[in-house]
Amino acid sequence: MAEPDWTRRGFLSTTTQGALLGAGSLGFLSKLPLVSAAEARVDPGMVRFLPEIEPLVRLLEDTPRERLLEEVGGKIKGGTTHREILAALLLAGIRNIQPRPVGFKFHAVLVVNSAHLASQNSPPEDRWLPLFWALDQFKSSQEKDRQEGDWTMEAVKEAEVPSAERAVDLFRKGMDAWDGSIADGAAAGVARNVGTQAAFDLFCRYGARDYRDIGHKAIYVSNSWRLLETIGWQHAEPVLRSLAYAMLEFNGANPSTKDALADRPGRKNEERLKELRATWNSGENRADAVGEMMKVLRAGTWDDASAKVVALINGGCSPQPVWDGMFQFAGELLMRSPGIITLHASTTTNALHYAFQHAQDDATRRFLMLQNASFLTLFRDDAEVKGGVEIDTFEALPAKSKGEEAVAEIFAGLAEDRLTAARRTLGFLNAGGDPKLFTNAAQRLIYLKGTDSHDYKYSSAIIEDFSTLSPAFRNRFLAASTHWLKGSSVADSPLVARSRAAL
Numbered sequence: 261m262a263e264p265d266w267t268r269r270g271f272l273s274t275t276t277q278g279a280l281l282g283a284g285s286l287g288f289l290s291k292l293p294l295v296s297a298a299e300a301r302v303d304p305g306m307v308r309f310l311p312e313i314e315p316l317v318r319l320l321e322d323t324p325r326e327r328l329l330e331e332v333g334g335k336i337k338g339g340t341t342h343r344e345i346l347a348a349l350l351l352a353g354i355r356n357i358q359p360r361p362v363g364f365k366f367h368a369v370l371v372v373n374s375a376h377l378a379s380q381n382s383p384p385e386d387r388w389l390p391l392f393w394a395l396d397q398f399k400s401s402q403e404k405d406r407q408e409g410d411w412t413m414e415a416v417k418e419a420e421v422p423s424a425e426r427a428v429d430l431f432r433k434g435m436d437a438w439d440g441s442i443a444d445g446a447a448a449g450v451a452r453n454v455g456t457q458a459a460f461d462l463f464c465r466y467g468a469r470d471y472r473d474i475g476h477k478a479i480y481v482s483n484s485w486r487l488l489e490t491i492g493w494q495h496a497e498p499v500l501r502s503l504a505y506a507m508l509e510f511n512g513a514n515p516s517t518k519d520a521l522a523d524r525p526g527r528k529n530e531e532r533l534k535e536l537r538a539t540w541n542s543g544e545n546r547a548d549a550v551g552e553m554m555k556v557l558r559a560g561t562w563d564d565a566s567a568k569v570v571a572l573i574n575g576g577c578s579p580q581p582v583w584d585g586m587f588q589f590a591g592e593l594l595m596r597s598p599g600i601i602t603l604h605a606s607t608t609t610n611a612l613h614y615a616f617q618h619a620q621d622d623a624t625r626r627f628l629m630l631q632n633a634s635f636l637t638l639f640r641d642d643a644e645v646k647g648g649v650e651i652d653t654f655e656a657l658p659a660k661s662k663g664e665e666a667v668a669e670i671f672a673g674l675a676e677d678r679l680t681a682a683r684r685t686l687g688f689l690n691a692g693g694d695p696k697l698f699t700n701a702a703q704r705l706i707y708l709k710g711t712d713s714h715d716y717k718y719s720s721a722i723i724e725d726f727s728t729l730s731p732a733f734r735n736r737f738l739a740a741s742t743h744w745l746k747g748s749s750v751a752d753s754p755l756v757a758r759s760r761a762a763l
Contacts, residue, residue, distance in 0.1 A: 475608025553585030
């Protein structure tokens with residue numbers, strides 16, 4: 261994959277952005293000092309990375325948190341590329357932070373792709389800030405991991421790495437038995453011997469099989485694969501081993517021996533996917549099917565939801581309205597009850613839709629669609645959402661303009677009244693306002709005001725998903741996002757202030 265294009269200009273001028281967001285220029289990032297670091301000795305018992313990336317990983321691991329941005333800044337001035345820092349950040353997290361549970365401190369790894377997407381969407385003067393935030397997040401999580409036992413990924417046991425002919429079957433055996441001792445070596449065998457597409461289909465199927473960790477397993481699969489496409493498959497082995505370890509997370513008895521709610525949708529949908537017509541991926545893009553899908557998601561069970569998908573598809577509907585309904589419902593959950601659980605309804609839908617788009621195995625694609633429908637009802641029930649505003653009926657407020665002043669008004673009042681901000685956003689978009697004005701402002705406010713990995717994960721997912729919806733549903737979907745975005749009245753994050761002082 262080619263290097264990302266860092267020369268794109270933002271839709272708002274720097275001057276306008278400063279006035280719009282109530283913050284100064286981020287040009288201080290151009291003042292990065294020249295700093296070098298020597299390679300530290302590596303413990304032979306832990307997993308080793310390729311020689312060309314190991315020194316940079318060790319720099320991230322060993323540099324104190326209060327000095328890391330300056331050290332990385334020196335590397336950038338010396339010619340280290342965005343891709344190299346991205347790779348080192350991912351690998352440092354994988355080696356140093358236990359991926360169980362798949363969340364909490366492990367967000368330092370889960371958020372790396374979101375920070376990368378934010379960088380891609382940024383004007384040149386902002387492009388390093390998301391990655392700097394992710395570097396600081398890694399150091400925070402690394403310290404938490406040390407306090408909780410100092411987990412480190414060990415080197416693979418070479419005797420347990422199967423041949424090319426046995427790698428996939430042995431991986432499935434380990435995953436089906438929830439046996440990490442088998443799956444670890446097999447994951448290394450898959451990385452060494454199986455093509456990237458076949459490996460992705462294999463992993464995203466297991467990443468979506470259970471609801472444990474509220475979607476983070478599926479999120480980890482999709483996000484890590486995106487990063488491997490950027491940093492290169494040569495780094496895949498430790499990533500796939502970490503994924504296998506994460507996907508086997510459970511509490512209590514082995515899931516293969518019990519009937520837990522987290523596993524029921526996957527088991528039922530493995531059978532149900534066979535009910536879909538052979539030409540399931542064709543059909544009409546029926547707008548009325550979106551409302552039918554949302555009706556079941558609002559009130560039905562996980563079983564009702566996947567059954568409705570089958571009914572719509574077998575009735576001649578294409579998958580697009582099904583996904584439109586699922587994206588809309590995820591946004592509605594966040595509007596009704598803003599919180600971590602409802603937020604993950606959106607980020608999980610983003611991950612499963614990415615996998616749906618990029619998997620090639622027909623059965624896997626059907627499975628992902630059915631699982632997402634079932635999972636959304638579980639998110640609804642876990643968050644105890646029983647009613648509230650409806651995303652398809654809330655009224656727009658008339659826009660005062662189609663320009664930057666309208667966007668400024670939206671974000672100025674967002675923190676105080678999120679529904680009003682959503683109504684203003686809908687009015688702005690319906691009047692023909694450029695959604696890029698909104699998303700550019702939203703993302704820049706995340707850089708300046710964001711303090712949590714979910715700020716990056718959510719904003720990157722929403723901006724990506726906006727373009728995948730049918731045009732008739734995009735405006736309401738984007739307007740709903742105000743229920744988690746940052747307002748311009750919020751104080752800058754401590755990291756921004758520390759970076760300015762340091763640089």
